[in-house]
Amino acid sequence: MFYVSKISIYFFILGFLNLILSLYYRYQENLLNTAVVSIFGFILSIIIAGLYQIFPNSQNTKLRYENLSYVVLVFMVLSFINFGLNQIEFSAVLILLGVFIFLVQIFMTLKTIKPIAIRFIFFATLYLFLSVIFLNLSLFHDSFLLKFPIHTFTFGVLLNLVMGIQFAWIPMLTMKVLNLKLAEKVFYLHQASVIFAVLSFFLNNYYLIAFSGFIVILSILSFLYTIYSSVFRDGKIFNIPVVVKYFLTAWIFFIMGCIFGIYIATFTDFSFIFYHIILMVYGFSYLTILGGVLHLLPRIVWNLNYIEKAKEGKSVPQISKLIEEKLAVIYLKFFNLI
Numbered sequence: 001m002f003y004v005s006k007i008s009i010y011f012f013i014l015g016f017l018n019l020i021l022s023l024y025y026r027y028q029e030n031l032l033n034t035a036v037v038s039i040f041g042f043i044l045s046i047i048i049a050g051l052y053q054i055f056p057n058s059q060n061t062k063l064r065y066e067n068l069s070y071v072v073l074v075f076m077v078l079s080f081i082n083f084g085l086n087q088i089e090f091s092a093v094l095i096l097l098g099v100f101i102f103l104v105q106i107f108m109t110l111k112t113i114k115p116i117a118i119r120f121i122f123f124a125t126l127y128l129f130l131s132v133i134f135l136n137l138s139l140f141h142d143s144f145l146l147k148f149p150i151h152t153f154t155f156g157v158l159l160n161l162v163m164g165i166q167f168a169w170i171p172m173l174t175m176k177v178l179n180l181k182l183a184e185k186v187f188y189l190h191q192a193s194v195i196f197a198v199l200s201f202f203l204n205n206y207y208l209i210a211f212s213g214f215i216v217i218l219s220i221l222s223f224l225y226t227i228y229s230s231v232f233r234d235g236k237i238f239n240i241p242v243v244v245k246y247f248l249t250a251w252i253f254f255i256m257g258c259i260f261g262i263y264i265a266t267f268t269d270f271s272f273i274f275y276h277i278i279l280m281v282y283g284f285s286y287l288t289i290l291g292g293v294l295h296l297l298p299r300i301v302w303n304l305n306y307i308e309k310a311k312e313g314k315s316v317p318q319i320s321k322l323i324e325e326k327l328a329v330i331y332l333k334f335f336n337l338i
Contacts, residue, residue: 003056004303007069011049011076012293018042018080022281031273032146037083038281039153040095040135045076046289047128047161048102051121053296054165056109058118064108072098072105089139092132099132116183120164123191127156148201154280155194155216162288163190163223166247169295173241174231182226190219210265213258220258224251242328246291249332253283287335298322 018041025033056063063069075098079091106125113122134149163186171178193215200208232240240248257279260272298319306316 002303003053003062004300004307005049005052005056005063005069006304007073008049008053008296008300010073011045011052012297014073014076014080015042015045015049015289018045018083019286021080021083026274026277029274031277033083033086033088034274035146035150035277036088036092036135038277038285039150040092040132041080041083043153043158043281043285043289044095044099045080046292047157048072048076050161050165050292050296051102051106051125053300055106055121058115058121058168059109059111061109061111063105065105068101068105072102074098075101092136092139096132096136099128103129115168116178116180116187117164117168119187120160120167120190123194124157124160124164127152127160127194131157145201145204148198148204151201152198155197158285159190159216159220160194165292166227167223170227170231170244170247173244173295176231179226179230182222182229186219186222186226189222193219206265206268210262213262213265217255217258220251220254224248242325242332243291243295245329246287246294246332249336250284250287250291253279253287257284287332294323294328 018037022034022037022042025037052063052069075094079094079098082088082091082094103125110122113119131149131153134144134152135146138144138146138149167178167183193212197209197212197216200212257276260276260279264270264272264276301322302317302319310316
């Protein structure tokens with residue numbers, strides 16, 4: 001079966017509205033609002049959109065309690081409004097409520113975590129719950145610093161999701177077979193690196209934070225090597241689908257952003273903090289999300305608009321024709337130039 005999430009489109013739209021709002025706060029050089037709106041507005045909304053589509057299909061079933069998705073949407077829309085009103089604390093509470101309902105749906109839909117991609121996603125959902133709790137604690141309790149929930153989200157949620165989904169999608173899109181033995185080792189290495197990084201931020205020890213950055217980079221390089229050895233060993237690294245080009249380009253921004261983070265932690269030089277945010281959010285996360293949207297959105301739109309016509313034998317466009325791949329490649333080149 002193929003489950004189609006009708007609500008994902010609304011979360012995609014909401015995510016990009018949050019992106020615009022975060023850019024406004026970035027222009028104002030409001031570090032707190034830029035970070036929170038980028039992570040828990042823009043990226044979180046896109047993650048919810050993606051998982052509402054991806055997770056039920058990974059379990060070969062429909063989403064449980066589907067109507068609750070609209071309750072989650074209401075909470076997230078209200079959080080966006082309060083972000084715009086500079087009511088960050090109230091937005092955090094709304095996000096916690098929305099994420100709790102969302103995770104209830106996800107866990108009730110869960111049937112198996114045996115596949116490597118699903119294990120990455122499963123751990124991401126656990127860290128998602130922790131990160132929104134830590135967000136509220138950091139905003140309402142002085143002993144919790146904001147960088148703790150932000151990096152719990154970045155390392156625990158975002159990286160687990162991206163690595164898990166790309167382990168599934170890149171071999172599928174390139175019609176190659178993933179090296180599962182290597183992928184297993186990457187999984188355990190990354191979970192160890194996340195635990196170490198989260199503890200380092202909890203302890204607020206900058207030397208440990210800097211060292212954890214090196215371990216995270218090591219896990220990412222191991223991930224990229226696994227992809228390379230499985231998919232690109234024949235040397236055809238440039239003749240790949242546009243979605244994969246977005247994914248691989250995004251990792252360059254992540255490594256650069258992580259190096260800035262290591263520098264900041266090593267020398268406690270916070271003058272580079274906005275460069276770190278720009279590379280991580282508007283580089284790595286943005287390009288990865290665009291790649292995911294280029295893959296998911298045409299399939300959602302095609303199934304909503306054309307599946308019944310196709311069943312009736314009527315002429316319908318191919319899914320690949322719903323996006324202009326040449327324009328997507330041009331945009332990626334233009335983005336890299338600026």
